[in-house]
Amino acid sequence: GFPGTPGLKGERGESAFMYRSSFSVGLTDPVPATNVPIRFSKFFHNEQRHYDDATGKFRCVLPGVYFFTYHLTVYPKDARVSLYKNDRTVMFTYDQFQDSNLDQASGSIILRLQAGDEVWLQVYGEEEFGGVYADNTNDSTFSGFLLYPDITTGDRRR
Amino acid sequence: GFPGTPGLKGERGESAFMYRSSFSVGLTDPVPATNVPIRFSKFFHNEQRHYDDATGKFRCVLPGVYFFTYHLTVYPKDARVSLYKNDRTVMFTYDQFQDSNLDQASGSIILRLQAGDEVWLQVYGEEEFGGVYADNTNDSTFSGFLLYPDITTGDRRR
Amino acid sequence: GFPGTPGLKGERGESAFMYRSSFSVGLTDPVPATNVPIRFSKFFHNEQRHYDDATGKFRCVLPGVYFFTYHLTVYPKDARVSLYKNDRTVMFTYDQFQDSNLDQASGSIILRLQAGDEVWLQVYGEEEFGGVYADNTNDSTFSGFLLYPDITTGDRRR
């Protein structure tokens, strides 16, 4: 007789390689203004361009769970910074400065985001709290990445 | 007749999506006690509820390689904190406080965990080292996530 | 005669699980020398042995996008550290020390790496900036992991 029909196609493997979003940016100059998003314009990594240095905001394209972290050089005054999600403060970092004692402040957070959600850093308070510093050999940075994309069962079987 | 030819190999999949564990929590008040787990009870993210604020401990459900990070506000005394894994100190962070000079201390670590392993933060030493602070606009946070799940060949083929 | 039985089911597609690279290491002693890679020789995690404590360098085997983070104890002098990628400084962290005020400094970055690329930390400047400290209950750590492996379309369909 004839050979049997071909076997079923194997199951889909395990990957997620198409779901990527990551950025890592730094300040080029001390923060110039308070109560507006901090605009990081030195790019260590921003392949998907989900961080926009014109606005200072990360904008979520792929819904899912994200990790964010920042590391700030505190000089020459106190630094009080908040991480914002859509105009709402989510987390605060405060470090006081003293003469001849430049410091480092940092924070990390994991957040579930929907497409269109925006996340950014902003000095919280008036100019006296604007001591987020950077120059050629002092960095203040902001990084984030998609940790787990939201995948519906429908997507998974597609 | 002869059996048919084998089926085509399956498409590359998107997976590991079922292997998820992540939490991001903060303090609501200054650390009240030393030499016991720090209980973070503000939840930024804890979908799988693998972090338990009743005990202050993250409990591993999915074995694998995990990333943990914490960022502490140091005020109004020194802060000395250890990351514990199952009653064993694994890593230490110490930051001294000086008047009018609130600081930020932080740490990160990657650990392989088995199901049931517990990870937490704890002030290491007496009350003089308990300066881990938080209030409405000052955060101290603890976050972690599953980076690479342990998958046995058996699991993979299942 | 009758047709043969159907062929075997195809193999499962590829998994992301084979693409793994992560390390988490700490200092055992204060940094002994400046302007050379800092050699972290306490291993919290280094399964793939992509971090080499003989050189102090992480060496990329799997091309892709990596996350790196470090947390340094600053004592008893200033600490100025740079993250290097292949003999080029990429990012700087500077924290000043003052008497009785041990500090913590930290940094994070996301970088795309090719196979063979090396990443490490190094005191930037002379001995006066070498205040990166560690002992039995004070850690200074360096961690990193592969976030998104580079997979070519060819690989994906293989």
Ligand SMILES: [Ca+2]
């Ligand atoms: Ca300092």
Ligand SMILES: [Ca+2]
């Ligand atoms: Ca300070």
Ligand SMILES: [Ca+2]
């Ligand atoms: Ca301090």
